[in-house]
Amino acid sequence: MAYRVIHYINQFFGGVGGEEMADHKPEVRVGQAGPAMALHAALKGEAEVVATIVCGDNYCVANQKEVAALVATTVKKYKADALVAGPAFNAGRYGMACGTVCAAIGEACGIPTVTAMFPENPGVELYKAGTYIIPAADSARGMGQAIPAMAALLLKLLRKEALQSPEAEGYIERGVRVNMFYEKPGAERAVDMLLLKLAGKPFTTEYKMPVFDRVTPRPGITNMAGATIALVTSGGIVPKGNPDHIAASSARSYGEYDIAGVNDLTDTTYQTAHGGYDQTFANQDADRVLPVDVLRDLEREKKIGKLHHLFYSTVGNGTAVASAKKWGEEIGQKLKEANVQAVILTST
Amino acid sequence: MPVVHMASIVPISQSVGANRIIPTVAIPYPLGNPTLSPAEEKKLRRGLVEKALKALGADVTEQTVF
Amino acid sequence: MKLELHKAPVRSLRFGPQTTLENDVLVINQQELQALLLEDPRLAAVTVDLAHPGESIRIMPVKDAVEPRCKLSGGNEVFPGFIGGVETVGQGATFVLEGATVLTTGRLVAPQEGIVDMSGPGAAYTPFSSTCNIVLGLTPREDVTLHEAEATCRMVGLKAAHYLACRCKAAKAARVEHYAFPPLAEAMAAHPGLPKVAYIYMLQSQGLLHDTWVYGVDAKKTLPTLISPTEIMDGAVISGNCVSACDKNNTYVHQNNPIIKALYARHGKEINFVGVILTNENVTLADKQRSSSYAVKLASMLGVTAAVISEEGFGNPDADLVLNCVKAESAGIKTVLVTDEYAGANGASQSLADSCPEGTAVVTAGNANATIVLPPMAKVLGDPAQADVIAGGFFGSLRADGSMEVELQAILGATNELGFNKIGAYTI
Structure with a gap:
């Protein structure tokens, strides 16, 4: 039986209208609308898009909890196995909307979520930890590349296949640490790494040291x-x-x-x-x-x-x-x- | 509002980005010292808190250890 | 210094009239062992249970793990300062009951002891699911203070381990491992052309329940010092540490330090392993600065070009790790750091409390905040109610059916920072 997927898109890609319709309330359409058709095709029968949710970007960003709750209800109603959103390309509010919906549904429903956007879309930094984001072009001209990449990653997640590194899988690094069992114990890996470092050969650290946030100092108290x-x-x-x-x-x-x-x-x-x-x-x-x-x-x-x-x-x-x-x-x-x-x- | 971080391990405080830092006594008792008499200990604590208030009153432009 | 480890395998345990090793079965005279341990006036009761790999047994909360060893020759006894006198160990021959472990447990020094599951999903995370365990349930007398209770339990584990090895030492070892640690003058001249490498071995030393002992001396009161790896094998370093079970170095992993083993494996071939430097992780900044400078100075005095540095614990010891790394790298010593991570249950947080750009080579023993559900076991040795207060087992973690949801943090040795296990982590 094919996996069942819900696709979230905005008012523009849903054919409702442009900026003037950005307050459009979320609606659920049975089957595929807009880019969901291309996604449905790219899933090649292994998964199918069972419903498309169309929502105005302003509405979603202003009512994140409500929209997320509606998407969660829809996921349950359609017994969906996964959620896809976008691609949002370089549209800032659409990126935010895709990110917030994916992150919320991943957490609330425990199902895989995939979206796509331009790497500099502000939604990337905010939501990359909470979902898988495929890097996309800055405009809809990149649709043809983004959709197959989203489909491929989604199917891997649905099959519960172990993912390789973000570079190998082609998604933006989430910055999420996942445990794994290596071939060798840590002590042997440490000495192997030391030998490479000593020889001046390339080696890969297992953990990149963190960089912490900074805040501007506030003025002192005068009284x-x-x-x-x-x-x-x-x-x-x-x-x-x-x-x-x-x-x-x-x-x-x-x-x-x-x-x-x-x-x-x-x-x-x-x-x-x-x-x-x-x-x-x-x-x-x-x-x-x-x-x-x-x-x-x-x-x-x-x-x-x-x-x-x-x-x-x-x-x-x-x-x-x-x-x-x-x-x-x-x-x-x-x-x-x-x-x-x-x-x-x-x-x- | 300004925040002063009173902590014993100053390098961590710096790494995590505190702007006003008061070095304190030790991890299990940042604002005390069990080897002192209660009166002496309170005096020590008062000194540290006064230093913290001074830090809160100061304008700083970068991470500062007082 | 030369040390032979005479290893006799233990494949099973049973109680019997006389403590002895028979065809790889360690037979234990329960009454004799109990009576020996009860000689300590601070103990009210001792139980002895046996747990084998694959059995439906959960042991918790475990305080320490000790491998049974005793000296055959070479002077003094194992665990100097506790079982042995304070004279030098690490020479001659030592008998090892390989495959057996003494686990000390019971309601001891909550909230911070660990879980050992002998089967099920949790077993994959602890080294002690694959050893035959002699489980000591310890009840100190009510009037014994916390400090004393910890000391009592620490001592009892060592005593039991030594007793078991002593009673069996006439048995023939299946194999003998040879380790040599030459005088410095020789070591420096040996293996020309190979890079000299040291091991900077950080010990928890934060106060009650967080301590380590070297030849019976509290590590927080020591300056960093040179030690022969063979002394470590004879139990010169003892755990008194009850901090999060996943990454405290229990006595067993000190005795079997895998970094020392891995460095020996490359010694004379790719590197010249010239020394182990013990250093501590104290609670004041001055101590941290002093110890890191002193440890790196010792490494410089040995003329090494590289060092492995292992941490114990997490949080403020991350600052010690970073200080050791920065000072070593700026002294021209290339470093590899071994640590573990606290990246949150979802893995999305920063893993360490401190950081430095010099730390370019890090081996991780995994994210200790990752959670796991441990199914109920047929038998629980110790005290399951402790799950609620064990570090890593948040309140409500013990479910009505006996299963528990805990962080790996609660499992003994799960993210061991001596690199004992194969676990690690990567970024998705």
């Missing part, structure tokens, strides 16, 4: 005596008993705790949930990680305006950078809304 300061920590300080069950390692959440009226963290009221360092000292006196006692003194002495009544805490032990980034953004937003002027972030 400290009037400023509200918040405490945030990756050292895992939580109320005794760890009420939110923050994990000792690879945390899956952060906690928000009220310290109104708390002047000192003691061994009977606070502890650390962090499993990556010797907990003895933080459990004896959590101020060693989260300096509430000193900030209360400074507040009393009017050296600062006040200590924010909530602190935020997670465990930075093996926790994914992507999670930390997301929580950082959330915490930052909350602190901004609470009119906090500056943050002391402590790490262990």
Whole structure:
């Protein structure tokens, strides 16, 4: 039996209209419309496009959750095995739409998703981790090349064949690390690599060292005596008993705790949930990680305006950078809304 | 809003991109030292927090270790 | 220094009236072993169970793994500073029960011990699913402090391993491996034309539950030092480490360090392997700076042109790894780094907490955040409720049917950074 595929396209390729129809609400068409016809043909009977979703780019970008939910419902209704979107070429909003729909459906439905766009389309950087993106030309003239490449990769994914490197398979590197078993143990691979490096011969590192994000420094606080300061920590300080069950390692959440009226963290009221360092000292006196006692003194002495009544805490032990980034953004937003002027972030 | 990162392993803080960095005591007790008396320890902590406030009050143009 | 490893294979375990090796079967006098271990006044109870490859058995939480060894000749005893005295080891002959492992387990020093599945999908990830395991369930007395409990369990594992080897040492070894480590003057003159290579061997030394011992000395209190690889084989380096099970170096992998083995395999042919430098991973920046400078200085004093550097653990030790790499490369020593990754369950995060452009040659032991579902086992040795608090086993991971969803992090030795396993990772 052929695999069943849903194809997401925009209003232009769906024949609804151009820019003036970019607010077109998503509609589901049975069978193939626009580029879905070419895709259907390229799948050569091994898979078939069972439905085409046509949606205006502006509508999709402005209503990402709603559109993703509709696509998810359609996937279920049609018992689809995969989702394809685009190609979006160099259309920025279409690229965003294809990326967001593919990433959301991959996560929600656990089915393979494939899209295609011009490598410099902003959708690539945003969504490459969440889906497979075939590099396409910057305009619809590249349709003839993109569609067969999308079909080939899609069929491999549907057959659950092990993928080679992105270069070999012809998709844009997702930057996602996948475990595999090599022929040799790591120790032998290390010595093999050392011999190549010593001989000045080419070798391939198994991991390229990361490059981290940078942010522009914010201006300093001019009126400290009037400023509200918040405490945030990756050292895992939580109320005794760890009420939110923050994990000792690879945390899956952060906690928000009220310290109104708390002047000192003691061994009977606070502890650390962090499993990556010797907990003895933080459990004896959590101020060693989260300096509430000193900030209360400074507040009393009017050296600062006040200590924010909530602190935020997670465990930075093996926790994914992507999670930390997301929580950082959330915490930052909350602190901004609470009119906090500056943050002391402590790490262990 | 400005953020000051108080951490013991400054190279990591620099690698991950903190702009205002206060080097602290040690990983299990960044703002303490269990070998000191409670009063001395609190004094140490206060010194570090005051340094952090100073960092928050300073304008910086690049990653700075205070 | 010259060391012979007399290896007697163990293919099966059973209890019997006398501890001995009979036709590759290790027979164990359970009462005698228990009585020996209970001589430690800090222990309230000890159980001894046996687990073989392929059996439907889950062992958790495991603290340490130890290969049974004892000295036949050459002075002192294995595990210097614990079983043996503090005199030099690594010479003469050592008896090895190859294929047997002592695993220490029980409710010990939660939250950070590991899982060993003897069969099923989890078995592929731990080296100890393919050894015959003597599983010690340890209960320290209630009045014993955490520090003491860890020390007790550490000692008991070594004692049991030594006892088993001692009782069997009259057995004939199936093969004898020879290792030589010549005096430096000789080593420097040997193999002209071959590049001199060292191994920089990083040890966890972060405090209670995260420690390593060298000749009985707490590694956090040491300066980097030269050691003969044969001393490592005699148990000069002991694990007191309970950090995430996947990438702590338990005592077994120290005894059988695969990087040392791989360097010996090329020694005299493509390289001149001239030294092992032990260094630590302490909790203050000054210590990290001092140790990395000192370790690289020792490598420079040996005149090496290249070094393998292995990390233990993750997070702040990534900073030690990067410091070692940057300083070695700037001293003209080419490096290959062995580490593992914490790239998130979906693999999309940065894998290391620190980074350097000099780290051009990296071998990875895989993404420890990748998750796996472990089906229920017929028998659980240890304490399954610990799954909820084990590092890598987030809350709710133990399901009603006895299966568990955990990160590889929770599996003993899964992403071992001595490169013990074949696992690695690649980017899609």
